[in-house]
Amino acid sequence: MRGETVSKKNKTKLLVLTSFFFGICLISNEVFSNTFKDNLSKIDRKLATFDPGGKYLKQPFEKKIPKAQISGFLKNWSDFLLEENGVIGSHNQNNRFLQLQNLAEVEVDYNIAQGIDVKAIAHMLYDGVYDWQGGTGLSADSSDRSAELYHDGERVLRELYISYRKSWLDFRIGKQQLAWGKMDGQFIDIVNGMDRREFVQLESDDYEIRRLPTWMANSTFYFGKNTLQLLYVFDFEQDRLPGLHSPWASPLLPASSSDLITRSKRPQANNFSDHEYGIRLDRTSGALSYGFVYMYAWDKNPINKIIGTTFVNGDRVLNFESRHERIHHLGFTADYATTFSGIPLVGSLPTVFRVEALYSNGVRVTDARKQRAARNSGIFSDGISRHDTVRAAVAIELALPQRTTFMFQPSWYQTLNHKEGLGPAFGGGLSDEWSFIPVLYLTRPFAFSKDRMSADLTLYPVISGSDTGWGGIKTKFGINYKFSNFIKGRLTLNRYDGGSDSDFYGQYNNWDNIGWELSYEF
Amino acid sequence: MNFRRLSVNGLLITLLISAKASFSEPQKTWKALIDLSPQELELYDPSLNTPRDASIPYIPAEKYPFSAPYTAEEMGYRYAEFPHINRWANTMNDVFGVVTPSGYINQGAWITYTSLEGEPGFEGYMRHKPGEIYAKWMIWQTFPPDGQGGQQFWTPYRSDKNFRTKLDFYIYSKGLRRIRRMPEPRRDQRFPDNAQTIDDVMGRDPWEFKWEVLGTDVLYETVRFPNTRPNMVLNLDGEGFTAKPTESLKMMGENFEHYRPDGGVDCWVLKATADPEWVPDGYAEKYLVIWLEKNTFYPLRTEKYGLDDRLIMVDERLARFENAARKELGYSAYLSVYWNLDHDLISYSFHDGLKPRVWTKEEKQSIFTAEFMRREWMYEMVKTQALVEKPDQFFLRSKLYPNKFPEHRNVVLSAEIQKRYQAQEAAGKLIFESTGTE
Structure with missing residues (x-):
């Protein structure tokens, strides 16, 4: 009995003590929380005027x-690898x-x-x-x-550049960049070259700083609901791909080659016949707007054309000329907006449809069979094949409740008359006859942060055929935060999963990374 | 817990105890319908089933803008004359912003050109064919820096029960250098980083609501400046940038002839209940309570109530007579402040340098198209210096008047927001975040 009383007393003491400490903790926590909140609030007010x-x-x-x-x-x-993976193919990832x-x-x-x-x-x-x-x-x-x-x-x-404007005319001459197209990714955006140093991680948001402006004359005529744009590009800028020993170098790149690039040929500004030309016609008709583009351009990436063979240490090696080739591009773009009503769960549903397609005629592609024949038997061949390609996408974008935007954009890349042994072709399948990338995108701001914070998720799965099948998936998750009218930050997680080591995303399975961005604008 | 914090809390508690007096109006300024004077009743027609228009069956037969006595519905139609963006062509710099409880401010300055496809005014809109574009708004962003050079093109439609699209909406992102057609914003959803919804900007169609008169009231103030902002630089037509004392900015502008001797403005107070047959399913604004200036029917104060009958937002305005050609319909929203009570977000929109504008046919054809944005051509500069410089210079939260029309107005604040509100009233400027130490 006494023992029980002591035990009860002890329990009571324990309870009192626990309550006291818990109370202290709560108060401290409250004080700390309020102090923290106050300090954040002060930082907010300081940052509001920091310009x-x-x-x-x-x-x-x-x-x-x-x-x-x-x-x-x-x-x-900055992007930071989640793991350091050492040697992967030709790449040494010790950073x-x-x-x-x-x-x-x-x-x-x-x-x-x-x-x-x-x-x-x-x-x-x-x-x-x-x-x-x-x-x-x-x-x-x-x-x-x-x-x-x-x-x-x-x-x-x-x-x-210098620009001259009248109500019916825009004329711009000088070094400039021009973006055609409205989709996520590049479909009819073909005018300027691009610095693709981030390769598979290059996003539409980066194009503005990665596009390579070039010297051109750009005139647009406006008449009624129509616009007509004429381009004359007298300088040429090629794409820049990540080279060997750069952070995004493909591990599939050969570390060395016995073949020789004996000369290179690049379009020249002082050669009239090397210049590029483009035309674009747009029209708006009610809720529908559409346009057509044509460009007589150069492939932004050179191709190695066999110009001869030589023997080195008894082996026949190929002599290449690295050269750009002409391509005819023909494109189409359209969009249409409407609002559906009476949709279960969401009521009305504002919706936009977009479509874009590009047909490219005369794309030169490395042909492994021809190269092999030249190397093994000395058969005369330029080692390349000529194909047409089509890339197209349809997008549906929905304005959902809670300021949530959802977009689904199935994208298709096709090399026409494909055959085994072809290398990558502009606009064509990713190392295969065709590739299908159904992009999913979801974004929303968060009310608890007073909309200063938003999150987005993008999925890029790749399926290719007729050989490859599943080619892996890229997943991008980002959190954006507005510190002020002038300062913004972003955190991202990029993952590459699935596919084999030779697939488009599969080769980067060891490149999962987190990134952060901080920008100040005035 | 330190003494400084204790003393601040003590001060707040004292303020809360004494809050009842300042929370309510010092004297009764409002009258319910049954208390109206005979003179007031001469202006009011209580009829509910007035004849309908022959061609548009859901609008009154009487010719707009009607004549006294006015039914509640007719007052609602007159209210629709004055949405946030004028129903006549103009140019302006729409300076806007939001402040959060922590003191984070997010602002924008958008040079805006508006043009009409139909006739001006609400009558022009009402008589426009449903499904056709009624107006075109071209917007050039000059602030904040990350949006500089960005553009937007809005094409509001005349909508009705069968054609529900309110607008087509295109953006030109300078970063992407692309014109993108966007889905129209959902009508009852506030813009990100703002208290305003698309309906607050574009205005509401009166046929989507059921109207009743609650009574009358006298307003003595709407938008309130903090004591930290004694002057505001305005871009005045013909005068350029002019610093004006903020206390000189009046509810209906300088030369309004119907101010009461004590400076007040007589108002009708209306209740507009959203008609489920017209508004989208689940429309989050159950009803509005609106203070209309008695002579012009200009809405000086609008309150929005949610599906749970709680007050969710207050929209107050300073009006200005901007378009002489429109006579009494030429008033315009000069400065508007929106207070979202759920998130304690305070937004403002100031129409600086506003001028009526007659566009030539050539200008209408060239400027007011989505493709124009690709030209990156700021056609006409309208400068402003009206941005709020510091968070504590932001506009005050609106007065709540919890005792006015209590049967129709459920004014409830969370304890935290009420504390900030009271602290603001005591300080004459916004007090931020929890302890209000600064």
């Missing part, structure tokens, strides 16, 4: 030169950072007279992946300096 570029550059500059406007940004974005990129850009617009303006954009990129981490796997900067730093005028001077 040194605007205060010390933009405002005085525009006050001094009223006809000019200046803007710019600083961006840092963690895939990007440590810092980009500064300044844009100046000057109004010369009514309808006449000049625009100049300069930018500078420095990627710290080659200097700021250990490991010997990354050395692409020694063969291509621009992989690390934009060091020449061509890269630093991003855009420079």
Whole structure:
């Protein structure tokens, strides 16, 4: 009995003590939570007015030169591998950072007279992946300096053009970039080359800073519901692919080759016959808008054409000419919007349909059979085949409740008259006859963050045929946060799953990474 | 817990105890329908089943803008004359923003050109053929920096029960250099980072509501400036940038002839209940309570109530007479403040440098198309210096008047928001986040 009383007393003491400590914890927690909240609130208010570029550059500059406007940004974005995986094919992945990129850009617009303006954009990129981490796997900067730093005028001077406008005409001449198309990904966006250093991780959002502006004359005529655009591109910029020993170098790239590239041929600005031409016609009719494009262009990526063979140490090796080839592009784009009503669960459903297609005629493709015949038997062959390709996509975008946007975009890539042994072809299947990528995209802001935070999820599964089948899936999950009107941040997780080591995404199965971006704009 | 925090909490508790007085109006300014004077009743027609128009069966037969006495429905139609964006062609810089309880401010400045496909005013809209584009709005973003040079093209439709699309909506992202047609925003859903919904911007069709008059009231203030913002720089037509004392900005503008001697504005107070036959399924705004200036029927205050009958948003305006050609219908939303009570989000929209505009046929054809955005051509600059510079210079939360028309108005605030509201009333400026230490 006494024992029970003592036990009860002890329990009571324990309860009191526990309650006391719990109470203290609660109060401390409350105090800490409120202090933390207060501090965040103070940071918010400080950041709200943090705009040194605007205060010390933009405002005085525009006050001094009223006809000019200046803007710019600083961006840092970094991708960090979840695991270091050592040697993968030709790539030695003994580093963690895939990007440590810092980009500064300044844009100046000057109004010369009514309808006449000049625009100049300069930018500078420095990627710290080659200097700021250990490991010997990354050395692409020694063969291509621009992989690390934009060091020449061509890269630093991003855009420079003069424009003349009348209500019925736009005329722009100079270095510029032009984006055709409305889809996620590139379908009729064929005018400019692209810096594809991130390769499979290059996204539509990056095109603006990765596209390679070129010198051209661009005129557009406006009449009623129609517009007609004429392009004359007198300089040529090719794509830049990730080379050996760069962070996104394909592990399938051969580390070395006994074949020789004995000469290269590239379209020249001073050769009239090397220039490119484009035309685009658009029309709007009620809820439907549509357009057609045609471009007589160069393939942005060179192909190795066999120009002879030689014997090295008793083996026959191929002599290549690296050259760009002409392609005729014919494209179509359309979109249509409507609102469905009486839909279960969501009531009304605002919806947009988009479609885009590009037919490319005369795409030159490496033909392994022909190369083998030339190498093994010395049979005369250029080692390439000529094919037509089609790439097309249909997108449906839905405005769901809770400010949620959902998009489904099945995309199709086809090499016509495909045969075994063909290499990658512009616009064609991914190392196969056809590829199907049904892109799924979902995004929404979060009310608890007062919409400052939003999340997005994108899935890119690849199915190819008739040989490959499942080619892997890329998954991108991102969280965006607005710190202020001037500062934004983003965290991303990129995963590559499934597929074999030789598949489009499968080859990057060891490239899962997290990334962060921080940008300040003024 | 420190003494500073205790003293702040103590102050707040004291404020809360004494809040009843300031939470309610100092004197009764409102009258229920049964208390209206004979003069007021002469202006009001209680009829519910008035004759219908021969060609459009859901609108009143009497010719718009009607004459006294007015039915509740007719007042509702007059209310529809004054949506957030004018029903006549103009240019302006729409300066807008939001502040969160933590003091984060997000603002924008959009040069906006509007053009009409039909006749101006609500009558023009009402008589426009359903399913056809009624207006075209071209927007050029000048702020914030990440949106600079971005553009939007809105084409509102005349809609009805059979054609429910409110607008086509295109954006041009400078970053993507692409024109993209977007799904229209859902009508009852606030824009991200804002308290406004698309219906708040575009206006509401009066035939989608059932109207009743609750009574009358006198408003003495709508939009309230904090004591930290004594002046505001306005872009005035013919005067350029002019610093004006904020206290000089009046509810119906400077030269309104119907101010009461004490500065008040006489209002009708209406209740507009969404008609489920017209609005989308699950439409989140069950009814509105609207204060209409008595002579012009200009909506100076609109309250939105949710499906649970709770007050969810207050929209208050300062109006300005901007279009002489439209006579009494030429008033325009000059400055609007929206307070979302659930999230304690305060938004504003200020129409700076607004001017009526007659577009030539050539301009209408060239500027007001989605393809125009690809040209990246800021056709006409309308400058502004009206952005809020610091969070504590943001507009105050609206007054709540919980005792007015209590049978129809369920005004409930969460304890936390009520605390901030009271702290704001005491300080004369916004007080941010939990403890209000700054």
